[in-house]
Amino acid sequence: MKILVPITKVPDTTSKIAFADNNTKFNSDGVTFIMNPTDEWYALTRAVELKEANAGSEVVVINVGAADNEQIIRKALAIGADRAVRVDANPTDAFFVASQIAAYAQTENFDLVITGKETIDFNSFQVGGMVAELLDWQAVGLVNKLEVAGTTATLTREIEGGTETVETSLPLVVGATKDLAQARIPNMKGIMGARTKAIQVVPVTAVESRTEITSFTLPEKAKQVKLVSPDNVGELVRLLHEEAKVI
Amino acid sequence: MAILTFVEVSEGKIKKASLEAAAYSSKIAETSGAESVAVVLGEASADEVSSLGKVGVKVVYHAADARFNTFNSKVYSKAIAEAADKASAELVVLSFNQNGKFLGPRIAVRLSAGYIPGASELPVLEGGKLSAKKNVFSGKASATYQIVTAKKVVALTPNSFPIVKGEGTATVEAFSPSVSDADFGVKVKSVDKVTGTIPLTEAEVVVSGGRGLKGPENWWMIEDLAKEMGAATACSRPVADVDWRPHHEHVGQTGITVRPNLYIAVGISGAIQHLAGVNQSKVIVVINNDPEAPFFKAADYGIVGDAFEVMPKLIEEYKKFKAAH
Numbered sequence: 001m002k003i004l005v006p007i008t009k010v011p012d013t014t015s016k017i018a019f020a021d022n023n024t025k026f027n028s029d030g031v032t033f034i035m036n037p038t039d040e041w042y043a044l045t046r047a048v049e050l051k052e053a054n055a056g057s058e059v060v061v062i063n064v065g066a067a068d069n070e071q072i073i074r075k076a077l078a079i080g081a082d083r084a085v086r087v088d089a090n091p092t093d094a095f096f097v098a099s100q101i102a103a104y105a106q107t108e109n110f111d112l113v114i115t116g117k118e119t120i121d122f123n124s125f126q127v128g129g130m131v132a133e134l135l136d137w138q139a140v141g142l143v144n145k146l147e148v149a150g151t152t153a154t155l156t157r158e159i160e161g162g163t164e165t166v167e168t169s170l171p172l173v174v175g176a177t178k179d180l181a182q183a184r185i186p187n188m189k190g191i192m193g194a195r196t197k198a199i200q201v202v203p204v205t206a207v208e209s210r211t212e213i214t215s216f217t218l219p220e221k222a223k224q225v226k227l228v229s230p231d232n233v234g235e236l237v238r239l240l241h242e243e244a245k246v247i
Numbered sequence: 248m249a250i251l252t253f254v255e256v257s258e259g260k261i262k263k264a265s266l267e268a269a270a271y272s273s274k275i276a277e278t279s280g281a282e283s284v285a286v287v288l289g290e291a292s293a294d295e296v297s298s299l300g301k302v303g304v305k306v307v308y309h310a311a312d313a314r315f316n317t318f319n320s321k322v323y324s325k326a327i328a329e330a331a332d333k334a335s336a337e338l339v340v341l342s343f344n345q346n347g348k349f350l351g352p353r354i355a356v357r358l359s360a361g362y363i364p365g366a367s368e369l370p371v372l373e374g375g376k377l378s379a380k381k382n383v384f385s386g387k388a389s390a391t392y393q394i395v396t397a398k399k400v401v402a403l404t405p406n407s408f409p410i411v412k413g414e415g416t417a418t419v420e421a422f423s424p425s426v427s428d429a430d431f432g433v434k435v436k437s438v439d440k441v442t443g444t445i446p447l448t449e450a451e452v453v454v455s456g457g458r459g460l461k462g463p464e465n466w467w468m469i470e471d472l473a474k475e476m477g478a479a480t481a482c483s484r485p486v487a488d489v490d491w492r493p494h495h496e497h498v499g500q501t502g503i504t505v506r507p508n509l510y511i512a513v514g515i516s517g518a519i520q521h522l523a524g525v526n527q528s529k530v531i532v533v534i535n536n537d538p539e540a541p542f543f544k545a546a547d548y549g550i551v552g553d554a555f556e557v558m559p560k561l562i563e564e565y566k567k568f569k570a571a572h
């Protein structure tokens with residue numbers, strides 16, 4: 001089985017969010033970047049688990065980003081990816097990213113592309129679906145279980161108020177969410193091994209962006225909580241009805 | 248021009264999130280002089296489909312084909328793009344719900360359209376471009392996205408646009424998209440759904456519990472209040488991790504994002520990863536015995552007190568309120 005895992009870097013969840021250039025750019029001063037959590041913990045780890053369970057399999061990670069993305073790529077190799085591809089570009093929008101991934105996927109016979117469900121910075125949830133459409137493959141999103149037997153995949157995905165188990169065939173794009181795998185911490189052997197694994201740098205495929213972010217806004221100001229005494233709970237109900245008008 | 252809304256049905260019923268999307272399209276149509284058209288895939292009664300007229304839809308293309316009863320992003324994307332062509336739609340709107348999240352980007356690629364995932368407000372149309380706001384950084388900021396292509400796709404965040412129903416019935420046209428059997432090919436093996444309760448992502452009120460509740464045997468407090476209020480129940484991640492509650496109830500950065508009118512958090516500290524899933528709620532109530540709990544900083548109303556004392560009182564007070572209103 002050949003599995004492609006797109007990975008990206010995002011600001012650490014505890015980062016202070018600030019903007020620069022008249023609120024048109026994310027201010028990355030002092031921000032620590034990490035591998036997008038769903039990419040690392042679920043998409044990549046499940047890919048590595050599937051590889052370990054199926055002899056002769058290969059896991060390739062792909063990143064669309066500048067040279068400073070190599071740190072997260074090395075981590076992915078340490079977790080167990082066999083090799084890595086970096087498309088040397090600064091992503092302009094999701095369609096641009098998806099086009100690069102799809103273009104690379106077409107050069108090799110992958111059975112599976114496993115993306116994270118969304119990145120935690122733009123929460124945009126686009127790349128997986130776009131790659132699937134560009135490749136004209138089936139795709140299942142919000143997946144928390146994935147089993148493969150031959151060319152049949154059985155997946156459990158989140159739906160409103162529960163889960164649904166579906167069956168479909170490879171090739172397939174999967175959007176990973178929590179519980180798809182048990183996150184791993186890279187061990188010394190993995191870290192040492194990652195140093196010698198190849199990172200292939202491929203040139204960008206020209207694509208025009210279809211969207212742009214024109215400005216960012218921060219929430220107005222911190223809320224001021226109105227406290228109600230525990231001895232006067234009825235007051236809370238009154239406030240929710242008369243003041244907040246939500247009941 | 249026309250605006251096409253993809254309206255999802257589940258067991259023959261229109262989903263609430265889709266009604267919101269249709270109402271949103273109709274509002275844009277009204278201000279821009281366009282026609283509001285919808286497409287429904289899968290079986291549903293004629294009455295159900297034509298009731299979209301109540302939210303301003305004029306024409307519905309209905310593919311009443313049982314094969315569409317199962318969601319499949321590949322075949323849905325083909326059918327919806329075909330409906331968009333048929334209507335000469337410049338804008339396609341759908342809900343940013345579980346299915347919509349994987350479908351929106353596919354439709355956009357198919358139509359060579361720019362796409363906004365999770366708009367939370369009405370768009371601004373100007374000089375052939377469309378801009379709309381969406382939340383970014385897990386709710387810690389918002390960004391204005393602009394689509395620069397001629398065709399556009401917008402996915403609307405659930406519970407961010409009100410459904411205002413008027414009079415009217417939509418004209419229903421039979422629609423048979425040219426898709427092949429090979430485009431289907433996703434089979435549902437089983438569904439594991441909590442029945443009789445409100446889906447978390449659609450709920451207007453959510454009552455949520457954290458580790459402060461000490462154990463699953465105390466969840467009656469959450470459930471009873473939720474039942475009285477017609478609310479959905481949710482929990483923090485550690486609670487789901489130790490199996491006090493099912494995982495599909497866990498909200499936050501690694502769980503579900505909710506946006507109810509009212510979120511009541513009981514015995515939850517308010518860690519940043521938890522807030523990421525709930526901070527778009529309109530009103531937040533926090534009940535916690537620690538006045539320093541970070542959740543109070545994100546709350547509109549709070550009670551500093553022991554949940555085991557406050558919750559039974561709150562249930563009683565709510566019952567009284569309900570009886571009086």
Ligand SMILES: Cc1cc2nc3c(=O)[nH]c(=O)nc-3n(C[C@H](O)[C@H](O)[C@H](O)COP(=O)(O)OP(=O)(O)OC[C@H]3O[C@@H](n4cnc5c(N)ncnc54)[C@H](O)[C@@H]3O)c2cc1C
Pocket residue numbers: 013037456457458459460482483484485486497498499500501502513514515516517518519520521524534535536537540552553554555
């Ligand atoms: C990368 C990452 C992702 C994460 N994703 C999520 C996520 O998606 N969702 C999520 O929820 N968490 C997530 N977490 C975990 C998060 O950081 C917190 O640990 C978690 O939210 C805490 O859950 P809690 O508030 O229920 O428990 P605790 O932090 O243990 O808080 C319990 C609270 O209950 C209060 N309490 C105790 N007794 C009582 C009483 N008798 N009456 C009233 N109040 C009482 C306490 O004062 C305390 O504030 C994530 C963590 C990481 C590192």
Ligand SMILES: Nc1ncnc2c1ncn2[C@@H]1O[C@H](COP(=O)(O)O)[C@@H](O)[C@H]1O
Pocket residue numbers: 005006007008036038039043062063064065091094097114115116117118119122123124125126127128
């Ligand atoms: N620049 C990128 N390079 C590689 N993969 C990416 C990139 N951006 C996003 N992805 C993948 O697409 C998923 C969804 O991202 P998004 O659609 O941007 O929310 C991520 O979890 C990654 O798996």
